[in-house]
Amino acid sequence: MVKDILRTYRGFFVLLGLCFVTFFFSPLLGRKVFTVALQNILFMLSVVPPVFILVGLFDVWIPREMVVKRLGEASGMVGIGIALALGAFAAGPLYAAFPVAEVLLRKGVSLRNIWVFLGAWSTMKIPMLLFEIQNLGPVFAASRYFMSFLGVLAIAFLLNCFLSLEEKNRIYPPFEAP
Amino acid sequence: MGDVTTFVLYGLALSWLAFSFARDRKKAEQALRKAWKSFANILPAFLVVLLVLALVVVLLPEATIAAFLGEKSGFLGYLLASVVGAVTLVPGFVAFPMAKVLLDHGAGVAQMAVFISTLMMVGVVTLPLEIRYFGVKAAVWRNLLAYCYAFLIGYGVWIFVKVVR
Numbered sequence: 197m198v199k200d201i202l203r204t205y206r207g208f209f210v211l212l213g214l215c216f217v218t219f220f221f222s223p224l225l226g227r228k229v230f231t232v233a234l235q236n237i238l239f240m241l242s243v244v245p246p247v248f249i250l251v252g253l254f255d256v257w258i259p260r261e262m263v264v265k266r267l268g269e270a271s272g273m274v275g276i277g278i279a280l281a282l283g284a285f286a287a288g289p290l291y292a293a294f295p296v297a298e299v300l301l302r303k304g305v306s307l308r309n310i311w312v313f314l315g316a317w318s319t320m321k322i323p324m325l326l327f328e329i330q331n332l333g334p335v336f337a338a339s340r341y342f343m344s345f346l347g348v349l350a351i352a353f354l355l356n357c358f359l360s361l362e363e364k365n366r367i368y369p370p371f372e373a374p
Numbered sequence: 375m376g377d378v379t380t381f382v383l384y385g386l387a388l389s390w391l392a393f394s395f396a397r398d399r400k401k402a403e404q405a406l407r408k409a410w411k412s413f414a415n416i417l418p419a420f421l422v423v424l425l426v427l428a429l430v431v432v433l434l435p436e437a438t439i440a441a442f443l444g445e446k447s448g449f450l451g452y453l454l455a456s457v458v459g460a461v462t463l464v465p466g467f468v469a470f471p472m473a474k475v476l477l478d479h480g481a482g483v484a485q486m487a488v489f490i491s492t493l494m495m496v497g498v499v500t501l502p503l504e505i506r507y508f509g510v511k512a513a514v515w516r517n518l519l520a521y522c523y524a525f526l527i528g529y530g531v532w533i534f535v536k537v538v539r
Contacts, residue, residue, distance in 0.1 A: 205418050211425040218429070225432055233428035240424060243380055244413070246387035252409030253390050256401050287379030291423060291500050294507045295412050311516065318520075319494045323379045324470075331470040332477070332486075339534030340487050343527040344495075351519045358515050367508050 243288045251299045264304035271306065276349070279309040283316025293317040302369050308356045315348030419503045426499050430461065455485050459492030460521055461499065469493050483535050488528035495520035 202209070215233065219226025267275045286293065297310050305313075320341065328337040359367075394402035473486045496517050497504070504513040 205421070207422040208418055208425065211422060211429070214429065215425065218433075228432045229428050232431055233425050236424040236428055237421070240420060244420075246380070246383040248409040248413045249387040249391060249406070250383070251412060252405035252407070253387070253394055253402075255408050256405040257390075257394065287383050290494075290497060291420065291503055294503060295416060298412070298507055314516070315495070315520075319491065328470050328490075331474045335535055335538045336483065336487070336531060339531045340490065340527060342534075343487075343530040344491065347495075347520070347523040347527060351516065351523060354519055355512065355515055359512055363509065363511055367512060 240289075244292055247288055247292045248295065251295055255299050255302070258303065260303050263300070267300070267303075267305040267309050269306045271309065275306065275309050276312055279305075279312040280316045280320070280345075280348070283313045283318075284320045284322050286317050286321060287323065290314075290318045298369055301367070307359070307364055307367065308352050311352035311355050312348060315344075315351055319344045320348065416503070416506075419506060423500055423503055430499065434458075452485055452488070455489045456492050456521065456524060459489045459524070460496040460517075482532075484528040484532035487531035488524050491524040491527045492521060495524065 215226065215229050218229050265271070267278055271278075283293070286296075293314055297314060300313065301307075301310060325337060325341055328340070391402060391405070394405060469490055473481075473490055476489075477483070477486055498517070501513060501517060504516070507513075508516070
């Protein structure tokens, strides 16, 4: 049991050690590292729970056929549009998008739409756009948003070309018995 | 701004959960179990990412980043800016005010667009996490493509801003 925890959290303990080493050499910087780390962890714990609850509910309640029809391989422009909207109206850092992408994949969303979703989540979030307009002005924000939009589509398309069929199949998570 | 969306997400999750419990208790419990399982699975990797972030942010303070992006930093500064943006992962509500300050102090529009874009789209720190979900090749290519494209974004924004002014 203890051994399992030690092994699972190996990386965490190593980095924690590194934080202590920093503290040893410079208590001032060390204290700052711990403060920022604690802030980061608290922020993650405050943002991430609803995301995972939604992932779980989505997994249980939404039938696979429904998702495949709208976001699957044959979903075309509509699928891309939905994937963009899903990412753009999300909240939270990019690392919170990965578990969502995983459940979407399991429900039969095409890989191209997953890349679109990840791209939109990373750089096209609407709340972020509003904040960007406030800070950097509408011209800067709108042109960056437009360029990002083109980029998200281009990256999704290119990624799809670069990966072989075998590599794509490996990405799909194994089916879970309900 | 970020708080509002988090609030909405909580509302959405809790009302769906309540609805789920009312309709089918078993299914609701199953959903919660699945939620916990996927969270517990990824928690170790999350913690690693957050600690690396803390170390990077503290040991690479804002003043250093500002120096890289200064008016006279030239092409090397431009490149360094993109690297800094790619490695660190600052949330938007920190990055935008920071970019504004830097712009007010004479940093270039293109540099700022590249900086913000790499900040948001490229994450070297989160790469191990991404690899766990999508495999090495897909994760590395996605980040590489996003990194290269960030320069195009910089160029595009620079042109747009120039035309409008």
